[in-house]
Amino acid sequence: MKLCLAGDWAMKKLLHSSLLTFALIISGQSFARAGELIFGEGDKWVVFQGPILTEEMDEILSKLDDKKPEQILLNSVGGNLSGAIRFARYVREKEMETWISKNQTCASACALVFLAGVERFSEGKLIVHQYLPTAGQGDFVTTRDEAWIYVQKVIGEVIALLNDFGTPPFVFERIFSSPYDYEFTEAEMAELTTITSFK
16 A cells, blocks of 8 residues: 655645646536546546446546556546446556545445545545446346346445455445435545545
């Protein structure tokens, strides 16, 4: 795990807040289109915003491989779980730091990517809910038995992934007991973030 001095993080915080605000203004913050990457500060950090789509993950990860940023700032309402699992594994393998900036949201499948960070900080919202497959998705199964088997397989994969990240047990409780959106409290976020001071 990378160690960062509080002073370094204070400087990053100021720089990220200013540059992220600018990047999000020029990009229009649209969640309707594909997910996008916005690189900044000599490619040391990147903003990911928009939906996480499985069919775009090869391109997203290829761009990240080319630039090799150290931090990823997240602003996403989620998307495909299979794409998010790949994304999260990549973030952890590359030992990236994850960040949710002020007034931004990382929801649903995006939470897996945030929790993958070797260092995590959030001034924004982290939101989770139960996995609910919907008819019409490419990976949706048609019979009740197939649906139960598929959902339990996905839950098992998510649990294994989060265990690999050393995720606190209360996160599992929030995900699997919340059929509707659950926003983590300030106290819960204090447990999930690894950077807590900017003195």
